[in-house]
Structure formats: structure tokens, C-alpha cells
Amino acid sequence: MININLKYVDEVYDSEGRIKDYTLKCPESFNFAYDVIDEIAKAEPNRRALLWCNPRGEEKRFTYGDLKKYSDKTANMLRNRGIGKGDMVMVILKRHYQFWFTILALHKLGAVIIPATFLLTKHDVVYRANAAGVKAIICTGQGDTAEHIDSALPECPSVKFKLMVNGFREGWDDFMTEMEAADDKLERVQTQREEPMILYFSSGTTGNPKMALHPHTYALSHLTTAKYWQNVRPDGIHLTIADTGWGKAVWGKLYGQMFLESCVFVYDFEKFVPSEILSILEKYSITSLCCPPTMFRFLLQEDVKSYDLSALKYCTIAGEALNPDVFNKWYEETGIKLMEGFGQTETTVTIANLVGTEPKPGSMGKPVPHYDIDLIDENGNSVPPGVTGEIVIRTENKIPFGLFNCYYRDESKTAEAWDGKIYHTGDTAWKDEDGYYWYVGRTDDVIKSSGYRIGPFEIESVLAEHPAVLECAVTAVPDELRGNIVKATIVLKKGFTASEELKKELQTFVKKETAPYKYPRLIDFVDELPKTVNGKIRRAAIRMNDSNTK
Numbered sequence: 381m382i383n384i385n386l387k388y389v390d391e392v393y394d395s396e397g398r399i400k401d402y403t404l405k406c407p408e409s410f411n412f413a414y415d416v417i418d419e420i421a422k423a424e425p426n427r428r429a430l431l432w433c434n435p436r437g438e439e440k441r442f443t444y445g446d447l448k449k450y451s452d453k454t455a456n457m458l459r460n461r462g463i464g465k466g467d468m469v470m471v472i473l474k475r476h477y478q479f480w481f482t483i484l485a486l487h488k489l490g491a492v493i494i495p496a497t498f499l500l501t502k503h504d505v506v507y508r509a510n511a512a513g514v515k516a517i518i519c520t521g522q523g524d525t526a527e528h529i530d531s532a533l534p535e536c537p538s539v540k541f542k543l544m545v546n547g548f549r550e551g552w553d554d555f556m557t558e559m560e561a562a563d564d565k566l567e568r569v570q571t572q573r574e575e576p577m578i579l580y581f582s583s584g585t586t587g588n589p590k591m592a593l594h595p596h597t598y599a600l601s602h603l604t605t606a607k608y609w610q611n612v613r614p615d616g617i618h619l620t621i622a623d624t625g626w627g628k629a630v631w632g633k634l635y636g637q638m639f640l641e642s643c644v645f646v647y648d649f650e651k652f653v654p655s656e657i658l659s660i661l662e663k664y665s666i667t668s669l670c671c672p673p674t675m676f677r678f679l680l681q682e683d684v685k686s687y688d689l690s691a692l693k694y695c696t697i698a699g700e701a702l703n704p705d706v707f708n709k710w711y712e713e714t715g716i717k718l719m720e721g722f723g724q725t726e727t728t729v730t731i732a733n734l735v736g737t738e739p740k741p742g743s744m745g746k747p748v749p750h751y752d753i754d755l756i757d758e759n760g761n762s763v764p765p766g767v768t769g770e771i772v773i774r775t776e777n778k779i780p781f782g783l784f785n786c787y788y789r790d791e792s793k794t795a796e797a798w799d800g801k802i803y804h805t806g807d808t809a810w811k812d813e814d815g816y817y818w819y820v821g822r823t824d825d826v827i828k829s830s831g832y833r834i835g836p837f838e839i840e841s842v843l844a845e846h847p848a849v850l851e852c853a854v855t856a857v858p859d860e861l862r863g864n865i866v867k868a869t870i871v872l873k874k875g876f877t878a879s880e881e882l883k884k885e886l887q888t889f890v891k892k893e894t895a896p897y898k899y900p901r902l903i904d905f906v907d908e909l910p911k912t913v914n915g916k917i918r919r920a921a922i923r924m925n926d927s928n929t930k
Contacts, residue, residue, distance in 0.1 A: 381424070381427070381614045381641045382419075382420065382423045382424065382641070383641075384416060384419055384420060384639065384641065385603055385607065385639045385640055385641075387405075388404060388405050388406065388600055388603060388639075389402050389403065389404055389405065389603060389604075390402060390403045390405065396736065397736060398734070398735070398736035398737060399608050399734055399735065399736070399749070400749075401749045402604070402608075402749055402750065403750075404600055404601065404603070404604070404750060404781050406573050406597050406600050406781060407573065408572055408573055409570060409571065409572060409573070410573045410596055410597070410600060411487060411488070411490075411571045411596055412484075412487055412596065412599035412600070412635060413451060413484040413485075413487035413488045414487075414488060414568055416599075416638060416639055417429075417444060417447050417448060417451070417484055417638060418448050420444040420638070420641055421443075421444040421445045421447065421448035424444060424641075425443060425444060425445030425448075426443050426445060427443055427444045427445075427641060428441065428442075428443055428444075428643045429442055429443055429444045429446070429447050429638065429643060429644065430442040430446075430447065430477065430480055430643065430644050430646065431617065431643055431644070431645050431646070431664065432475075432477040432645075432646040432648060433646075433647060433648070433660075433664075434647070434648040434649065435649055435650070435656065440477055442477065442480075444638075444641075447480060447481070447484060449564050450481040450559070451480075451481050451484035451485045451488060452485075452488070452563075452564050452565065452566040453481075453559050453560070453562040453563065453564045454481040454482055454484075454485035454559050454562070455484075455485035455486075455488045455489050455566050456562040456563045456564075456565075456566055457485075457558050457559050457561075457562040458485060458486070458489060458491070458516070459489060460562065461516070461540075461541055462515075462540065463486075463489055463491050463515065463516060464489060464490065464491065465489065465490030465491065465569065465571070465575075466490065466491065466492065466575075466576065467489075467491045467492065467515045467516070468491070468492050468494055468512045468513050468514045468515055468538075468579070469482075469486055469491055469492065469493055469494065469514065469515060469516045469517070469518065470494045470496050470508065470509065470512075470514045470516070470517045470518070470519075471483070471486075471493055471494065471495055471496065471517075471518045471519075471624070472495075472496045472497070472498050472500070472517070472518070472519045472520055472525055472625060473518065473519070473520055473545055473624055473625075474498055474520050474522065474623055474624060474625070474648065475623060475624060475646050475647065475648040475649070476520060476545050476546060476624075476648060477646065477648075478518075478545045478555060478556070478559075479495075479624045480634070481559065482518055483495075483578075483630075483634065487571075487577060487596075487599075488566060488568075488569060489569055490569050490570075490571040490575060492576045492577060492578065492579050492593075493577070493578050493579070494508070494512060494514065494578075494579045494580070494581070495578070495580065495624055495625050495626070495627075495629065495630075496508065496581070496625045497623060497625030497626065497912075498520055498522075498523055498525045498623070498625060499625075500525060500528060501528050502528045502531045502532045503532075504528075505528055505529050505532035505533075505536070506532045506535045506536060507588060507589075508581055508589075509532065509533075509536035509538060509539055510535070510536060510538065511588070511591060511789065512579060512591060512788065512789075513538045514536070514538055514539055515538060515539065515540055516539065516540060516541050516542065516543070517529060517539060517541075517542045517543070518542070518543045518544075518545065518555060519542065519543070519544055519545070519552075520544075520545055520546055520547070521544045521545060521546045521547010521548065521549060521552075522546055522547060522650075526544060526547070526549050526552065529542065530549075530551065541553070543555040543558070571596060572596070573595060573596045573597050574595045574596070574597065574785075575595060575596060576593050576594070576595060576785065577594055577595055577596045577598060577599070578593075578594045578598060578630070579591050579592065579593045579594070579788060580592045580594075580627050580725045582724075582725040582726065590787045590790060590793055591787055591788035591789065591790070592725050592726045592784045592787060592788075593784060593785045593786055593787070593788040594784050594785060595785055597781040597782070598635075598728070598781075598782060598784075599630075599635045600635075600639075600781055601728040601750075601780070601781040601782030602630065602631060602634075602635035602636040602639070602728050602782070603635070603636050603639040603640075604636070604728065604729065604748060604750065604782075605631055605632075605635070605636040605721075605723075605728050605729045606618070606632075606635075606636025606637050606639065606640055606642070607636065607639070607640060607735075608732075608734045608735055608748065609696060609719065609721050609729050609732040609733075609734055609735070609748070610632065610636070610637075610668055610670055610694070610696050611668060611693075611694040611696075611719075611735045612636065612637050612640050612642045612668055613640070613642060613667060613668070613693075614640050614641045614642050615642075616642055616643070616667035616668055616693075617642070617643045617644075617645045617664060617665065617666050617667050617668075618632065618637050618642055618643070618644055618645060618666075618667065618668045618669075618670075619632075619645040619646075619647070619660070619661070619666045619668070619669050619670070620632020620633050620669075620670040620671065621647075621652070621657070621669075621670070621671040621672075621675060622671075626912070627725045628698070628699060631670075631698075631723070631728070631729070632670045633646065645660075645664060645666055647660050652675065652678070654675075654678045654679045654681060654682050655682055657675075657679060658679060658682055658684065658687045658689075659687065661687065661689055661691075661692055662687045662688045662689060665691035666691060666692055667691055667692060667693050667694070668692070668693065668694040668695070668696075669692060669694075669695045669696075670695070670696040670697065670698065671697070671699075672697065672698065672699035672700050672916055673697055673699070673700050673701070673702050673703060673706050674700065674851060674911065674916070674917060676695075676697065676706050676710055676718065677703075677706055677844075677850070677851055679710075680706070680709050680710060680713065681850070681873075684713040684714065685713060689714055692714065692716065693716070694716065694719070695710070695714075695716045695717075695718050695719065696718070696719045696720070696721060697718045697719065697720050697721070698720065698721045698722065698723070698729070699916045700916055700917060701720075701742070701744070701819040701837045701841075702718060702720045702741070702742055703742065703840065703841045703844040703845075704741035704742040704841060704845075705841070705844050705845050706718070706844070707739075707741035707742065708741060717739055718739070719732070719733040719734075719735075719739055719745070720732070720733055720739065720742075720743065720744050720745060721733070721744065721745065722744040722745075722771075722807075722817070722819065724805060724807075725784075726783065726784040726797075726803070726805075727751070727773070727782055727783055727784070727805075728782035729748060730747065730748060730751045730753060730771075730773065730782075730805075731744045731745055731746065731747050731748065731753060731771070731809075731817050732744065732745045732746075732748055733745035733746075734746075734748065740812075740814075740816050742818065742841065743812075743816040743817060743818050744809065744816075744817045744818065744819055745816060745817065746815050746816060746817065747817075750780050750781065750782070751773055751780050751782070751783075752773060752774040752775070752777065752778075752780070753771065753772070753773060753774075753817075754769075754771075754772050754773075754774055755767075755768075755769030755770065755771060755772070755809060755810070755811060755817075756769050756770055756772055756802075757769050757770075760802075763810075765810070765811050765812055765813050766810060766811075766812070766813075767810060768808050768809065768810045768820050768835070769808065769809070769810070770804060770805065770806070770807070770808050770823060771805045771807045771808065771809050771817075772802050772803060772804055772805060773802070773803040773805070774801065774802055775798070775800065775801060775802065775803060776800075776801040776802075783803060806822055806823050806824070807819070807820075807821070807822055807823070808820040808821055808822070808823055808826060808835070819837055820835035820837060820838070821835045821836050821837055825855075825919060827854075827855075827856040827864050827866055828856075828863055828864055829856070829859075829862045829863055829864045829865055829866060829897070834866060834897075834898050836853075836854035836855065836856075836866075836919070837854075838894065838898065839854045839866060839868065839890060839894070839898055839899075839900065840852050840853065840854050840868075842889070842890050842893045842894050843868060843870065843886065843889075843890065843900075845893070846886060846889050847873070848872055848873060848876040848882060848885075848886070849870055849871075849872065849873065849886070850871045850872060850873045851870075851871045851909060851917075852868050852869060852870045852871065852909075853868070853869045853909055853917045853919050853922055854866060854867065854868050854869075854900065854919075855867050855869070855919050855922050855923050855926070856923070857902055857926055865901045865902060866898065866899065866900045866901060866902070867900055867901070867902040867903070867904065867926070868886070868900035868902070868903050868904070869903075869904045869906055869909060869922055870886070870903060870904065870905055870906070871905075871906060871907065871908060871909060872905060878905035882905075883903045886900070886903060887899050887900060887901075887903070909922070910922065910925075
């Protein structure tokens with residue numbers, strides 16, 4: 381290995397070998413695809429980079445030399461079709477290995493990739509294509525996504541062409557055929573570090589999704605994600621369970637991992653099956669794993685100890701706050717402590733339990749060195765330990781690498797979230813006397829009932845400790861007397877049956893384990909909770925369903 385990451389970071393470690401501080405260094409012309417992938421390919425072309433498989437038993441192995449070759453060919457194919465610097469390209473490729481060819485190719489061209497989920501409907505496509513000025517779409521042939529795109533395109537005048545991966549459909553060109561026919565020699569396109577590189581649509585609780593735009597420095601900031609939080613090793617195999625349409629994919633399937641010259645593992649599955657994931661961990665000797673708490677909870681419903689997970693050395697967790705019971709049960713089963721981290725579509729990891737630190741079960745950890753994190757009240761004042769405040773990033777002294785440029789084409793929303801001095805995350809937490817941060821909820825998730833402010837995660841953590849509860853989500857329901865009351869939507873474990881008696885038992889359980897005013901006055905038992913494709917619980921969907929059923 382060539383330790384390419386050390387070219388971009390100055391590090392300071394404490395006496396016990398833990399990272400104490402670091403400074404990221406970014407050349408003006410930095411481009412991840414050229415300066416990291418191609419440089420590794422030049423030095424060690426046969427170094428393994430990507431190991432891909434699917435439930436049908438198909439398997440592909442790509443070296444860094446392969447990634448250079450195929451990203452060059454993909455770049456030439458796209459350039460021949462008119463894609464150049466600043467052009468917007470929507471990419472909907474699930475977990476197909478062609479995603480890596482495509483994203484690196486677009487970086488090389490100076491174009492802007494818009495990763496998108498395969499769950500988009502016609503309405504979603506029309507909005508996104510027109511809002512961003514999408515010039516081309518590269519899409520999976522699996523499922524009905526391409527059909528939605530075809531129905532949307534008459535209303536999307538900016539889209540000039542479309543390419544398909546893993547399928548055939550009239551009016552679509554075949555990605556692999558055109559890519560293979562393209563030249564594999566690419567002359568470097570000059571890009572600057574602050575030029576746009578990647579755009580994500582970030583949904584809130586109201587209005588259309590915002591477009592979070594990141595420059596090339598975003599890729600550099602993820603060096604810290606993999607090195608100091610995920611503990612990715614150059615000789616290891618890292619698995620992050622995320623679809624490429626979501627920001628979490630590049631957190632765990634590209635930038636930081638390949639900065640460390642490691643191998644990214646990709647399991648191209650259609651449906652999350654816990655036993656399959658455990659089998660994959662065993663078969664391919666996965667060394668580090670990252671996924672949301674919900675997925676760990678489902679893994680724990682299997683006989684974890686019946687699988688040989690001896691190669692697995694490190695596990696991180698993000699996407700939702702971590703219930704202590706998941707932490708404790710996974711440690712009991714594997715001997716591995718889950719290292720929680722926090723960040724957003726607009727950032728890289730900002731708060732985390734970093735390598736070498738001792739995690740507190742349920743805590744997000746501490747601020748990472750290159751972000752100036754604070755907790756503030758509604759008046760903008762910093763709050764003391766033990767008091768809940770909004771998590772913000774202070775930028776008056778410096779704008780950290782990893783923080784987004786803006787909400788594209790929306791100055792008002794950008795100014796609302798970031799006034800140049802403070803970026804508002806919209807998430808709330810409190811910190812203890814040791815400096816560990818504890819998640820409370822979104823500012824719009826906090827339940828105000830009878831004058832009390834109640835964080836939903838706190839109640840969810842209590843309910844999760846009850847033997848009948850598999851998973852749950854806590855939301856607010858409007859109430860004339862109290863303003864709002866607490867509602868718990870619960871999925872029961874096998875062997876338990878919904879009943880009025882069980883509702884009362886759960887309510888009593890919460891009253892005993894936390895302040896009595898926090899107990900859920902309403903409880904719904906359901907077969908499953910609404911989730912994103914990556915397993916994150918969609919509380920907004922529960923609230924919407926409640927309002928629609930009144």
C-alpha cells in the first residue's frame with residue numbers, strides 16, 4: 381500500500397494512540413477519482429477494490445486498476461454523448477457495480493452526480509429532473525423505475541438521453557454495450573476543489589425535498605469517516621448496508637474506504653434478509669460492518685452465535701439513535717461494541733465514538749475534531765451539560781470540509797439553515813459532564829405535551845427493553861386538553877399477541893422506567909413500521925397516516 385491518505389491529513393495522537401486532532405489538506409485541483417483511485421491504480425493496479433455479489437450467486441471482483449479502466453471508459457462514453465463539467469446526471473443503480481464506474485466517471489468529467497433511490501415515482505422524477513436541470517438519467521432495469529421515468533420524461537425537457545443497466549426497454553440504450561465500446565484512454569479534465577461534485581435530494585417533514593450540493597472536498601472529508609470512526613483497515617473488507625441512492629452509500633461504500641486503499645464489499649440484494657447478511661459476513665470474512673440500529677435489531681433475532689463471525693472486528697452504527705439494548709445484545713453475542721456516529725446529508729460524520737474511545741451505550745459520542753459543534757437554545761445561546769439544545773456547526777472561524785455548499789437554487793432555504801456563522805442541523809441532543817452527546821430527536825419530532833418537552837427516542841429506548849417489543853416508533857398525536865399526547869407504534873416479537881392487557885402492561889412498564897408523564901397514552905400494534913430502503917424508520921409517514929385516519 382502507498383498510504384495515500386497521509387498526503388491529505390496531518391494527525392496528532394495522544395499518548396494512548398487515539399486520534400486527538402487532525403488537519404485536512406486539500407489541493408486546489410483535488411479530484412477524488414484522479415487523485416486517489418487513479419493514483420492507487422498506478423502504484424498497485426492489482427490491489428482489490430470492490431467485491432460484489434448478489435443472492436443469485438453471481439460474483440464480480442474489481443481491482444483499483446479495473447476501476448480506473450472502467451471509469452475512464454464510462455467517462456468517454458458520457459462525454460461522447462455531451463456530458464461535461466457542471467452537467468447534472470441522475471443515477472438510479474441500486475447496488476449494481478456499475479454505480480462505481482459511473483460516479484467516478486462523472487467526477488472525472490467534472491459533472492454532478494445525483495444519486496437517487498429506485499423508489500421514485502413519476503411525480504418524484506418530474507420534480508427532481510426539473511428542479512436540478514437533469515441532463516441524463518442512468519437507471520436500473522430491475523423493477524418499475526424505468527417505467528416511471530418514461531412516463532415523466534414528456535414533462536422533463538432538460539433530459540437529453542437515458543441509459544439502462546441490467547435490463548432492456550424500448551427507447552433506452554444499454555449502458556454496458558456502450559461503455560465497453562468506448563476508449564479506455566482519458567485525458568484529465570481540470571476541476572477545482574470547490575466546484576460542485578454531488579447533489580442529494582434531502583426530504584424534510586414539509587415541502588418538496590431540498591437539493592444539498594457538495595463540492596469535491598466532500599470526498600476528502602470522508603477520509604475521517606472511514607479512518608477514525610469506521611476503523612477501516614487497508615487489508616480488510618468493509619460492508620456498509622446502504623442503497624446507492626442514499627447519502628449513506630458514499631459514507632461507507634466509496635470515498636473513505638478507498639482513501640485507505642481498502643476493499644468495499646457490496647451485496648446487491650432486493651430485500652433485507654437477516655440470515656442472508658449473517659451468511660455473507662461469514663462467507664466473505666467481512667472485517668468491518670456499518671448499518672442502522674433497526675438492521676442490527678433484526679440480525680439479533682437470528683442465532684448469531686451459529687455463524688462464524690471471527691473475521692468481524694469492528695461495527696459502527698448510524699442513521700438512527702442507538703437503543704442501549706441493541707448495543708448490549710450485540711456485544712453479548714459477538715464481543716463487539718457498536719460505535720455510534722451522527723451526521724446528515726449536508727455533512728459527513730460530525731459526532732462519533734472514534735477509534736480507541738470507550739462508547740457509552742446509547743450515546744452518539746463526541747464531536748469529531750474538524751467540526752466546531754455546539755448545542756444552543758431557541759435564543760442561540762450555548763446550553764450547559766444536561767440541557768437539551770439544537771446541534772449546530774459554528775462556521776464563523778472556518779468552513780469545515782464536508783459541510784455542503786448550499787441548497788441548490790434555493791437561497792432562502794440555505795439562509796434559513798446556515799447564516800454563514802452557524803449551520804442548524806435541526807436535530808436536538810444533550811451532553812453529559814464527560815462531553816458525550818445523547819440524541820433527543822428532530823426539532824420537529826420533540827413532543828410538547830402539557831407543558832413538558834418529551835424526546836421520542838427516550839421512550840423508544842425504554843419500550844425496546846420490554847421482552848415483547850421487537851421495534852417501535854414514538855410520535856405525537858394532537859390532543860385538545862394536553863396539546864399533544866404520546867403515541868407508540870409497536871411491532872411485537874414472535875410469540876406475543878396484541879391485546880388491551882399488553883397495552884396496559886407496556887404503559888406501566890414505561891411509567892416505572894422513566895418519568896410517568898412520558899408514557900404512551902396511545903399504542904398501536906402493527907406488522908411492520910414504514911422505513912426507508914436502508915431501514916431507517918419514517919416517523920413522518922406514521923404521523924401522516926394518523927392525520928389521514930382521523
